[in-house]
Structures are given as structure tokens and as C-alpha cells.
Amino acid sequence: MTTRYARTPKPSGSTFELLSWFYMRASGALLALMVVFHLVWMHYVIGLNNINFDVIAGRWTGPGGIFWRSYDLTLLILASLHGMNGIRFVTDDYIHNRGWRALVKALIALVLLLMVVFGGLVIFTFNG
């Protein structure tokens, strides 16, 4: 049996923070593989100096186009949410004024939305 002490905060009833904790680990494990692959592929297999418009266009419209668009979209969504949720943790640690914290979190949510919209738009609509 677990002992509850008088001053222990009661569980809030929301699973949001638990899900957030789990998301950081699940997406983190996947991102560790996918981002390292993306970085090594672009930097060393293609080569930084060879990156140009035609390389990106060819990647999205060539025979592997569906694969690369799916890969890039998965990275975009996983990484944007992981990154903005991480910044949310930092604001919780250092911004103690309720009003400022709410404002900064609203900005983080807006930036997240813009990242997914702008990134998703180009991945979905690019046609050469």
C-alpha cells in the first residue's frame, strides 16, 4: 500500500504532462535515428556543397519522391513538436510570472503551428 502524506500534491487528474513526458522519449528515440540519418545523408552522402534547388526538387519529384516527402513530413512534425515542447519545459523552469508564462507559451504554440503549416505546405504542394 502506498502512503500519502498530507503535503503531497494530489494528482491533478490530467494526463497531459505524463503524455508529454512519454512523447519526448518516444519521439526522441525515433528522432535520434531519423535526424542523424538525415544529417549524415545531406552533409556527407550528398555533400553540403552539392545541395541546391535541383537536388531538393529531384528528391521530391523523382522516383523516390513519395518516400522522401513522407520522411521529411515525419521529421517536420516529430521535431517541431519535440522542440517546441522542450522550449515549453524551459519556460516553466525560468519564467515565474503567470502572465508572462502564459504569453510565452501562446507564442510557442503559434510558432509550432507556423512551423508545421509552412513546412507541410512546401512538402505537400511542391511540384517542381
Add this chain to the structure above:
Amino acid sequence: MSANPKKGFVSSTLSYKGGIGHWSWILHRLGGLGIAFFLILHILDIFMVGVSKSAFEDLLFIYHEPLLRPVIWALVFGVFYHALNGLRIIIQDFWPHMFRYQKQLATTVWVIVIVLTVFLVGVDIVGMMA
């Protein structure tokens, strides 16, 4: 909040004697912030691919400019560190008995990250000289 309110934020963060786990925490956080800001920039530069060929190619100096290469190397190091240290956190969180080996795991992360970064930056430097 800083550990000791009488000291400044930076000095109390740096003087906290948490050992290698403390340094890992600082670097994981700084690296994460750096990667997140690069991600925003990266989404914008790739968005330009959809705007026009010249709009995108105007931004290619980020990846082509040799003077900016050290920034890219910092990013490479940051990504490797955040990825490997993140895997260490996952191992410790899901298999709590591994906390017993926290120092060894943190040292292992450093060794792998340094080897990978030195190798990849070395490949870059050799390529730039050739």
C-alpha cells in the same frame, strides 16, 4: 529558479556540484535550444524551395559558405550529443536500475559523441582542403 537566490542565475547554475550528470543536463538543454532555433531557420529556408528557385538559392550560403562551416560543426556536435544523451535518459527512465551506472553511461555518451564529431568534422576539413 537558481539554486541559490543570492547568487546570479549563471553562477549558481555553473557552480552547482552535480558532477557529470549536471554538465550533461546543461549541455542537453543548451543543445536542444540551439537545435530548435536551427529547425525554425531550416523550415524557412526549405519553404523558399516552394517560393522560387532563386529565393532558395539566395539562402544556400548557410550550407556553402566556408566561414559558416564552424556553425554547422557546432550543430553536428549538438545533434549527436542531444541524440546520444537523450538515449541515455530513455535508458535510465525506462530501466531505473541503470541509474546505478549513470556516470559510466554519461562518459560513454561523451566518448561516442567526440569520436563521431571528430571523424565527421575531419572528413569535412580534408574535403575542404582537397
